[in-house]
Amino acid sequence: MSTEQALDVRAFNRFYTRRIGMLAPTLSGSEFTLPEARVLWELAHHAPVSAAALSKTLQLDAGYLSRLLRGLKGRGLLAEQAHPSDGRQRLLKLSTAGKRAFAPLDRGSQAETEALLAPLSTPQRQALVGAMSRIQSVLEPDAAAPVELRPPQPGDLGWIIQRHGAVYAAEYGLDARFEALVARICADFVDHLKPEREACWIAARGAERLGSVMLVQARDEASGRLRPGTAQLRLLLLEAHARGLGVGKRLVRQCSDFARAASYKRVVLWTQQGLTAARAIYAAEGYRLMDSENMRSFGQQVVSERWELTL
Incomplete structure (x- = not known):
């Protein structure tokens, strides 16, 4: 690995985080920060799940995730249920209020992404999505889509x-x-x-x-x-x-x-x-x-x- 390659990756990361609005205080004009929105997305699609599993999936520090979850619970957006095989564990999911809050957040994120793609031609969109798929397949081959x-x-x-x-x-x-x-x-x-x-x-x-x-x-x-x-x-x-x-x-x-x-x-x-x-x-x-x-x-x-x- 060369120093120049590392600098190129860092430059791309700065460009992309700026381009998709990751530096904004909240996501998609919502009341949620990016980490909060990411937690809500996981719970909307993969719940019920333990806090430990969520920490591993998102690669978030357990203490930081605990504070995020405490804030979401305080707003009534999360619910808990007993683990089916381990009574000491509690599994997290979205509450009814959490589902209502997540729906417009998801629609807003989808609309922003479609707006990002809209000015591009079909070949440009294919090239962009293909390049993203290649990045994922190289960095996380086990998580890549099937061929x-x-x-x-x-x-x-x-x-x-x-x-x-x-x-x-x-x-x-x-x-x-x-x-x-x-x-x-x-x-x-x-x-x-x-x-x-x-x-x-x-x-x-x-x-x-x-x-x-x-x-x-x-x-x-x-x-x-x-x-x-x-x-x-x-x-x-x-x-x-x-x-x-x-x-x-x-x-x-x-x-x-x-x-x-x-x-x-x-x-x-x-x-x-x-x-x-x-x-x-x-x-x-x-x-x-x-x-x-x-x-x-x-x-x-x-x-x-x-x-x-x-x-």
């Missing part, structure tokens, strides 16, 4: 092209011709798509894209004719921060399952010897290396490989 494999949405194929171009240039030195090839593959996918035989999946966590893969009907390279009973896996990609989460294995397995359901007899793919992580995923799925060739490709001297999975 789903979904069909492509508008803009996803453009993302596949852009990320392939950027990632393979940065990590393997491939030139712009590789990005052009990916663009042609995506265009062909749209132009010739047969949904019962071909598919594309985007690995996403909320609004953040983490990876991609395609399964298409394989064609003879020389004639362009379809190869009967043969599918081709293409455009497997994982963002660097998503590697090691098992997402690549899920994407490859999704292709295998789809190919079996579509009655393909085999799946083929082309890769390069230097893509060691991808090759490990293919081998674990049951693919076998069929042949390899030294060649110059996209500005680099590489060993091109053909792998095949028998279904």
